[in-house]
Amino acid sequence: MAKRLTVSASPHMRSADTTTGIMLDVIIALVPALVMSAVYFGSRALVLTAVTVASCVLSEFVCRKVMKRDNTLGDLSAIVTGIILAFNLPATLPLWMAAIGGIIAIVVVKQMFGGIGQNFVNPAMTARIILMVSFPTAMAKWIVTGQNAWSVDAVTSATPMAQLASAKGGDLSLVEDLPSIAEMLLGKHGGSMGEVCSIALICGGFYLLLRKVISPVIPFFFIGTVAVFMFFAGGGNIEFVIYQLLGGGLMLGAFFMATDYATSPITKKGKIIFAIGCGLITSVIRIFGSLPEGVSFSIILMNILVPHIENFTLSKPFGFVKEKKAKKEVKA
Amino acid sequence: MSKKTPGVLTAVRKGRGGVKVTHHKNTAEMAIERMPVPQKVVLPMQQHIGVPCTPIVKVGDTVAVGQKIGDSDKFISAPIHASISGTVTAVGDVKLANGIITKGVTIESDGEMRLYEGIKPPVVTNKAELCAAVRESGLVGLGGAGFPAHVKLNIPDDKDIDTLIINAAECEPYITVDYRECIENAENILKGVEILKDILGFKQVIIAIEDNKPKVFEIMKEIADRDNDKDDAIKLMTLRSRYPQGAEKMMVLSATGRKVPPGKLPSDIGCVVMNVTSTAFIARYIETGKPLVSRSITVDGGAIAEPKNIRVPIGTNIQDIIDFCGGFKSEPRKLIFGGPMMGLAICGTDAPICKQNNAILAFDESKDLVKKERACIRCGRCVDVCPMSLTPTLIERYSRTKDAEKLKAINVTTCMECGSCAFACPSGRPLVQYIRLAKQVLREESGK
Structure with a gap:
């Protein structure tokens, strides 16, 4: 007879999904955008990504060691944070600043709150905001695509979001040198390293939807809210809406950052409220704020509200129909 | 529900959630084999949800198959009968597979399987008689829950019951005994359905089967059609094969669209759910009067040499059953009573089979799917x-x-x-x- 039988609680079968597998899917989904950023900004895009990833992985390793906790590098989440952080930075950012960003994301935002699943705001997003506040000039140096990002005298340009700010009432003719819609899709415009190529991000997003890593609820309502808001803000100008959707970090934010498990509600209703909130704050900042772009702030702000949203949207258990039933009886 | 034409219905409502499991119904085409009489059986006095029975035999007594050896005067309980003929060699504490220690009766076989002479078919003409007969039969929910069947059938008169649901979903992977019951004993099932319908006055009966068992439909439909079911009250229904389709509340929802509120029973919303094998047993019992002394189980899993569906006397030692199935072909790392989703991992083979056990699964290391435990990522x-x-x-x-x-x-x-x-x-x-x-x-x- 066997000497060692495992006795554990049911179920004795497990699905094939694993945390590592999910994170790997996210990494795969980010690859197209990474390739496109290398096309537009040269090898520096890859080096910058390598630096943030290395910084995140190392921070996580050291942090867990110091805190005497088990090593969690195997879940690959630090790599995902690293890539997403790099995507949110200008390709020209000094590498040491990028490294600091990685440390902030992992040590301050993630590990100090208990590690994976416990952080209350998106690590990459928070790191980006801290960098933006700390190094405003370096974090706003958007070079024209197709140049070598290593060169010191690369030509800079305004991002479409900054340009659109002058399109009062959605009148695009007021904007000079606006890239075409095709260029917006492909990413031939100024912006953060990974956010420029909308089509690559959309492809990655669909891959995640297909693999059921993310649910369509958050991207749909986030992008949808921005679209509806911009439709009215732009006086019904569809072209203006398209520019608003493809510009800035909306696609990156809606597919990859607002859908972050740890910082979005687990209930479906909660996801809808969360995504609409993100969309509204993004739009309000874009139209009325002094900043040209609001995706990161909107996500962070909504992240903070997640526990409350979740509390309000917890589902009633199966068959819980007290009030409805009372009504039915009255009818009968 | 309102369909008047005979035929197969589809589920009224889809349940929420659930998971897609690999069915692993490896033993589906294996007819139920009868296992040779074991040397001895151990009959625990607690084989049901409710009050344990008290042994009513003593060491040295000679017992025959079907003779009552344990009973209780409490309502939520089911009597225990001798499953083999022979001599009582011990009455005392026995350890069950789940580690619980309870009173038990050990019977040494005389190899004759002599039937108890007191056995006679019960007379059943009304609800009270039916409930009394079912209680005497020792029947408990054979699907795995082990709830005394007579308690379920004893519906208070003030409850308005209209639908009987026969649960043949068998949504747990590996287990195929209910499937075999449908194929081998479809006549009995229909007979059981008729008895329950006529005596308890159900307006409709829904025999619900998961859509991954097409063969059962053919057989059941043929018998149901030739049956003299005049008002066409008995219907077959296909359900989506999605775990946990066979769970009582899910079953009621799929079959009728009604939801059982938390803390309530199906009877509160007009339904009774019976396991298909239990239903067939009721028909057999009323015909022969032979109580619940044996049951079918699926023996499967990566570590079992010859997976089988077998019929064993209740109280048979697990080791005897595994030996009958060719023993272990690799070192087992997990033994499960029941299905892999809700079954109980047991700590050894030296324990008896009880009434509610429908499977023994043994997995070796490779099949023992244990995922690395990591922190919750709140994926939802x-x-x-x-x-x-x-x-x-x-x-x-x-x-x-x-x-x-x-x-x-x-x-x-x-x-x-x-x-x-x-x-x-x-x-x-x-x-x-x-x-x-x-x-x-x-x-x-x-x-x-």
């Missing part, structure tokens, strides 16, 4: 798959902090422990374990 999969609309990840959190108030607020007691959440969890969290702890926390709280 457990919330998506929960058929009861609960939030398992929150239950885990409050269970760890033993927060009885919060646990009550998130309705832990509604959980039926189907295991879908833990199955789906990418971080391999033992959610069902935490849910059981949570229920324990609530029990302790209310006991204070």
